Amino acid sequence: MDKATCYHCGDDCGNNPINHNDKNFCCNGCKTVYEIFSNNDLSYYYDLQSAAGASPKEVAGKYDFLESQNIVEKLIEFNDNGTQIINLYIPHIHCSSCIWILENLNKLNKGINSSQVDFPKKTVRVTFNSNKVSLKELVLLMARIGYEPYISLDDYDKTKKGTDRSMSYKLGIAGFAFGNVMFLSFPEYFEVGEFWLEQFKGVFRWLMFVFSLPVVFYAAQDYFISAYKGLRSKFLNIDIPIALGILVLFLRSTVEIIFDWGSGFFDSLTGLVFFLLLGKFFQQKTYSYLSFERDYKSYFPIAVTRITSENTEENTQVYDIKSGDRLLIRNGELIPVDAILINGNAKIDYSFVTGESEPVEKRSGDKVYAGGRQISSAIEIEAIKSVSQSYLTQLWSNAVFQQDKSGSFQTLTDSIGKRFTIAVLTIAFVSAIIWLIIDPSKTINVFTAVLIIACPCAIALAAPFTLGNMLRIFGRHGFYLRDTQTIEQLAQIDTAIFDKTGTITTAEKGNVYYEGLELTSEEESLLKNTLRSSNHPLSRKLYDMLAEQNIVPLEEYEEYLGQGIKGSTVTDSVKIGSAAFVGNTNINNKDSTSVHLSSNDEYKGCFIFQNQYRDGVGETFKTMSRDLELAILSGDNAGERANLTKLLPPGTPLYFNQKPDNKLQFIKSLQDQNKNVMMVGDGLNDAGALAQSNVGIAISENVNVFSPACDGILDAKNFKSLYQYILASRKAIKIIKLSFILSLMYNLVGLYFAVTGQLQPVIAAILMPLSSISIVIFTTVATNLLGKKLRQ
Incomplete structure (x- = not known):
């Protein structure tokens, strides 16, 4: 039964x-x-x-501590108007079913808004309404369905759950066993006669068996578990041939020593597992190193305005912010740290954090959270945490910004791994059957040799090591990408679209002069304070140019995308932006970049800008035009058409007076023509276009205009190197393909000796893991050489 x-x-x-x-x-x-x-x-x-x-598991009373508000506040990452966000570590996450059920928690309890799983880290980020479900109820629900979270206040030092020593233990045990088994095998290797045969042959062989037990049943257990889950899911993963090879080697060796047929292959077995784990350990350490180098400091080369004790404003790097610092947050800027609102009318959009687009109004003394975007006039806040203690850097991985930008390369890697597994198993069984007919004594030897020599580990390692190393190299050169998938997408780009103001022009240089009626001191003060709240490059330029004025709180501030800004006090108002926005119908300076001004609905004049383009723009566009289609999308008027025509390659399309929605639709129309589009903007009015494009790059220049909608941040001073980064991405993909070819050549040679019965398992057990390590070394060296070329 x-x-x-x-x-x-x-x-x-x-x-x-x-x-x-x-x-x-x-x-x-x-x-x-x-x-x-x-x-x-x-x-x-x-x-x-x-x-x-x-x-x-039974958890009654286990989570009563979550009824304490003080403890909950330490665990919760975000808490505003009943919306709470928490990141929970779930040790049981292991398959697609786990991901699916954990991302559908909202169907189990209406108080849960959304949940997003990070499978590699085994965490789930849950957004819930604390008025409908408490944290304790959420945790108990997850425990009831078999996904009990691991909760410890020590987690927030990022040490306890981030440190997994099991790989080190397994590697140490495998290495210890491998060394001892090799030592016990020496009498067989050197054919020691009397001493070995007469007295200690049986003892040595059974000692080798004992040493192999922890290797097979502990050190190699991950391969068996992965293979079992793959077979149970009817999916052939790359761990199946590995697990099969280990199992066959162990059983064959055990049978040999029981019946005294030989010494078995315990040296090959322990060596195979040791070298496999060594490669895995090396990979784990490399990824850990990459993760360390790509922390929040690398993601955000941007600055925020800090108000000093002398009440002056200075730009500072976000990771230099300390608790107690006073910060100025302008319209459109992200709040970089958890803080207390001091001055100003805060109207904060937390959609980057929670996905909810309804802005939240805050008053002086209220707490504001990192990741919110101020959408009204400038505010002053006092930091209560440093950037490293908030979750600003998690915005890039927020489900709100996850779009289907995936290319076919990763799918190709998975496809090769699956087909390779099928091919290896077929060759192994066919070879075994043939040798069973020709010479049954070689059947097991051939079968095990094929399984060991043809392991697709080298193929599986090529892409992650190459792209991971490139991610680190790009970061060193001021080019910060969201993930390795972005490198693959960048390599496929055939069309590049650029914004003008703040992207190919710089606000640090260039002249500005005013034409029009003289402004009163009250008008200058109101204009200065209105510009203080804006983050647009032209606004910042004007703000720095105008004389110092007393800071006056604005009663009303509003920025109209692509048009201009409006600021007002109780008695006066000012508008600055396009001529149409301020109400001027007689434009005399259509051939220049200008910003028009009106006070109390009376037209005053305009500021005329002489644009200064970034160093190397002309040469960069010239080289990019060799194999990319280029275009300029600008929200400004056509005043710079003549200058751009001289600067850019002949025939480059120029589009002016483009609203944010026009830019998005333009990119979408190109994609409908099967174009792979890269959008380069300043992150202000280009968020929609950046999100729509295959690769969205935001230029960062000493202002806090980071947009989570982008796929990468480019330090403005490295703009002229953008095409080099695209070429480096293409070369990285070539390195992966070359790694595939090298791995295939190795396997073909190895399979020839294995199938013909000329390859001993001990040699195969050493060659197979060494091939994986050699692929890792090859990809690392090749990408580092690419990195050196980028420095030139």
Whole structure:
């Protein structure tokens, strides 16, 4: 009689299974979870992967500490108007079913707004309404369905759950066993006669067996687990041939020493696992190193305005902000740290954090959170945390900004791995069958040699190591990308679209002069304070040019995208922007970049700008035009057409007076023509276009205009190197393809010797992991050479 297995978790139900809906369950907990999923239309969970769940544990009273408001405040990342956000570590996350159910928590409780899983880190970021569900209730719900979170106040030092020593333990055990087994194998290697055969042959062989046990059942367990889950999900992953090779080697070796047929292949077995783990350990350390180098300091080379003790304003790097610093946040700027509002009318858009677009009004003394964007006049805040303690850097991975920009390269890698596994298994079984007919004594040797020598680990390592190293190299050169996928997308770009003001022009240089009626001191003061709230490059230029004025709080401030800004006090108002915006119908300076001004609806005059383009713009566009289609999309008038025509390659399309929506639609129309488009803007009026493009690059120049909608940040002083970065991305993809070819050549040579029975398992066990390490070394050296060329 077949034993019943639990429909939910797959465990043995024993002699008394619980039957419900013609399904067996090992306990009431699993049955309850099944009922919860079924009652909430989440039974598709079991279609993704059978028996994917875990038996829920009894947690009564375990999380009572979450009733303490002081503890909750330490755990919660965001808490505003009932909306709370928390990042929870879930050790049980292991498959697609786990991801699916955890990202559908909102169907289990209406108080949960959204949840996003980070599979590699085994975390889930939950946004919920604390008025409908408390943190304790959320945690208990997750525990009830078998996904109990690990909660410790020490987590927020990022040390406890970030330190996983299991890989070090496994590597140490495998290395210890490998060294001892090799030592015990020396008598066989050197054919020591009498001493070995007469007295200690059996002892040495059984000692080798004992040393191999922790290697197979502990050090190599991840490969068996991965292979089992792959087979259970009817998916052939690359760990299947590895696990099969280890298992066959162990069984064959055990049989040999039991029947005294030989010494077995314990040296090959322990060596195989040791070198596999060594490659995995090297990969883990490399990724950890990359993650360290790409922390918040690398992501944000931007500055924020700090108000000094002398009441002056200075720009400072965001990671230099300390608790107690007073910061000026202009319209459109992100709040970089958790802080207390001191002065000004705060109207904060938290859509970058929560996905909710309704702005939140704050008063003096209220707490404001990092990641919110001020959408009214300038405000002053006092930092209560440093940037490293807030989650500003998590915005890039927020589900709000996740769009389907994926290319085909990663899919190609997965496809190669799957096909490779099928090919290896086919060759192994066919070769074994043939040798079973020709010479049965070589069957196992050939079978194990094929499984070991043809492991696709080298293929699997090529892409992550190459792209990960390129991510680090780009960061060193002031080019900060969201993830490795962006490098793949950048390599496929065939069209580049550029904004003008603040992107190819710089606000640090150039002359400005005024034409029009003289301004009164009150008008100059109101204009200065209105400009103080704006982050537009032309506004910043004017603000720095105008004489110092007393800071006057604005009663009303509003910025009209692509048109201008309006500021007012109780008695006066001022408008500055395009001629149409301020009400001037007689424009005399159409051939220049100008900003018009009106006071109390009376036209006053205009400021005329002599644009200064960034160093190397002409040469950069000339080289890019060789294999890219270029265009300029500007929100300004056509005053710079003549200068741009001289500066840019002949025939470059120039589009002026473009509103933010016009830019987005223009990019979409190019994509409809199967173009891969890169949009380069300043992050202010270009957020929609940056998000729509295949790759959106925001130029950063000493202002806090970072937009989470972008895929990368380019330090403005490295603008002339942009095309080099695109070329480097293409070369990185070539390195990966070359790695594939090298790996294939290695496998073809190895398979020839394995199939013909000329390759001993001990040699194969050493060559296979060494091939993976050689691929890693090749990709690392090749990408580092690319990095050196970028410095030239």
